[in-house]
Amino acid sequence: MMQSKADVVVIGGGIAGLMTAMYLAEDGADVLLLEAGELGAQASGANAGSIHLQIQYPEFVAYGEAWARAYAPCLRLLTSSLTLWQGLSDRVGEDLQVKLAGGLVVARTETQMQAIAAKAHIEAEAGVETIVLNRSDLRDIAPYLAEDAIGAGYCAREGKANPLRATPAIAAAAERAGAVIHRHTRVIAIEAEGGGYTVVTDKGRVQAGRVVNAAGAAAGQIAGMLGLTLGIDGFPLQVTVTEPMAATIPHLIYSAAGKLSLKQVANGGLVIGGGWPAARRGDGLVTDPRSLTGNMGMAAGVVPSVAGVRALRSWTAWVNGTPDWRPILGEAPGLPGFFLALFPWVGFSAGPMTARITADLVMGRPPTLPLKGISVLAD
């Protein structure tokens, strides 16, 4: 039987929800987390494990400088999230394989180099240093790159972490701190009443003074239960991993030619993704063959030796996306006590700080980082 009351109900057992529950429980709140399925089984467990900081190059080129300037304040949140990532293994008592050895946007044309420089300029204004490396500097730090790479944008603080380890370890830490987690408990309705909320699930009803919507790609549906429309949606993505190879690539690799993220993970495999769409079948997702060939081509273009490596497995998941890439963080307008913890597209990187800020707001404290210019709710 499910408990019928809690101070705070958190909806969603991904990195945002679990870590929010952890912080809240550590702050002494009585927290109940509801997860429809398994913990970390959606985006937070299926992502590519990149810890991003710099503005994504393909979007910079596609949406232009004005968009980048509007998005740039979010880099402050990502920067502080990276700091939390660096201490996270110690905090949760497990090696999350966090390695921040820097990210490289690899260019093959002068036009791309110019775009990288323009992007670096905007990033610098937001306090993020991206160094524009010339060909020989690039070869010095990344000799495994293609001969025709003429330079790169190098953001030294980026890197990777292991998503398979992160969510279970965070969930365990949240439970140790006193949070109660109910899996296989789907929220089907929310009723606002008497200054609080009744969260209706397929396993029973819970009353809560405050509710956190951390339902990722499904956050729009949760908000809709209270009549709130959110500009967030789910987009199908796929990622591929290769057989293990000797440790060669310390960096997070992007390409200026198109969508790519490539990294070598702790067990030696190369994880290759970067936002390639998966195909839909019924309610589910399957690997899209054209995305697969396109993604592998992008990878081999930048690191030629990957062509000789075997792909072992691809997988698919829904990512939470907003059109302008900005997060939806804070108390929902007109719904006191209903909080939104939604960082799109790179929500794994941003997860720790998204959770920290949400916990602050739920506890009625000013957020660790002012949200002005970052959250669309704080414009």
Add this chain to the structure above:
Amino acid sequence: MTGQPAGHFTFDGKSVPLRPGQSLAAALTEAGLRSFRQTAKGATRGIFCGMGVCQDCLVTVNGAPNRRACMTPAVAGQDIRTQVPFPDLATAPNPQPAAPARVIAPDLLIVGGGAGGLSAAIAARRAGASVTILDERKVGGGQYFKQSAVSGPLDAQQSAGADLLAQALAAGAELIGEVEIWGAFDGLLFLAEHKGAALIARPRAAIIATGAYERPEIRPGWTLPGVMTTGAAQTLWRSYRTLPGKRVALVGSGPLNLQVGLELAQGGAEVVMIAERGPAPWLRPIAAAALALSGPALAWTGLRSLADLRKRGVPVRHGAALDRIDAAEGALRVTLMGDLSPVIADAVLMNAGFDPQNEILRLLGAEAIYDPAFGHLRITRDDTCATTVPGLYAVGDCAGLGGAPAAMAEGRIAGRAAAAALGFGDGYDTFADQRQLGRARRFQRHLWALHDVAPRLPDVPDDTLICRCEEIDAGQIRAGLGEKPGHAGTLKRATRVGMGRCQGRYCGPVAARLVAAATGTPVQDRSYFAPRVPIKPVAISAILAAEEALKDAP
């Protein structure tokens, strides 16, 4: 054993003789070399499945890492090396496609040229449909008709298979061997690698006939070099005239162990023991009689094997199960449950039933239901063998165990039905085939009732590996189960079980059973790891080779 060496290759610098047609695994085994690769945790591994499934027989071939020795022909002058767990990325060769991508669009594509696939091809081709068969192996025939790759006399099974192959080709079916299908996608798109080039198939309909692979005995020592499946040894002997070892022991359950035990004894091996989990047939007279009545000829073959084995003095121990295998005295020590007198063997062969190779079917979304008697999924089919996916048929063991005669009857039915659905040939009376199929299925039921292939939970010590590839042991799995996974996929994420090269072919069914037992839920279709692209590891260069051809396709 037969034939003269046709040259030599080197293994870690040592010269190894080879005979024409031999696989690397066969030549190495013949030379007494059993350890082919090192694992990340420092163990050694060798040939296990002998059919390209387990991915454990990896070697470095002329500098190219991670080649399957069981699927790679031995060639004079090759430089073969023990495979290290983490090959150098910098030296990974950047293979250029051997030829431009080939796109085929037959009326009917048949995946698997074994008993079922060949029969389907003959039927569909005779009805007028154009047919292409793709098979992973160099020679068609499949597991029952196991064709010889070296020269020498054929046995009766091989001659029957050669005949079926000849009929398929004479009917005008094209058979392309050495095709590694790595992806199957909606709209019936198949992507494959063929001798270093891309092969893309866009048929109007497809029949999957990929057969089965063997279920091992998951016991301590089952990953040691020298321990292999019974079918692996059968392939070594029947395809390459190579004995798996001088002294062999067979463990598990089922008719294959008896048959292969006899074949190896006839071939000159010393069969030191056959341990069969099931009770002796003379202790189960009613079941044995039912078997004899349902298929007199086949039952007779089985009983004759037993008698032959006895005549040769091969100890067949019924009601005996493997406890553990240990490395000892340069060989393997095999201990049975409750037994104080272990035997020593050079090779231990295991077969505890079969699991269907249904990855392509499940990848395409075909529905299946769990068959608790056999402990595996059966693909849902109508009486023409059509699956729940339009245009997709499944025949033979890949749809659920049925044996070669049933696979052939199903092949004939599906071949005609698929052709008719495409407008070739019309109303076809399948009465005779349906009756044969009924008989074959009855025989199978009675046959397996005499053996003991009930799916088991691995009742093994914590340090026994469950996942060969990722080296995940029972203790780690038990810890993962302690976290109350609701699904095998959750256990996979928690422990990495099934994340390796073989894609969970061996540990996946075990994980499904463990999670079901731990959660008190029945095993069902969705209890298994979801199949993923690529269904077999594929070089990224081979994926890229398909890119251009895919772009042009509709």
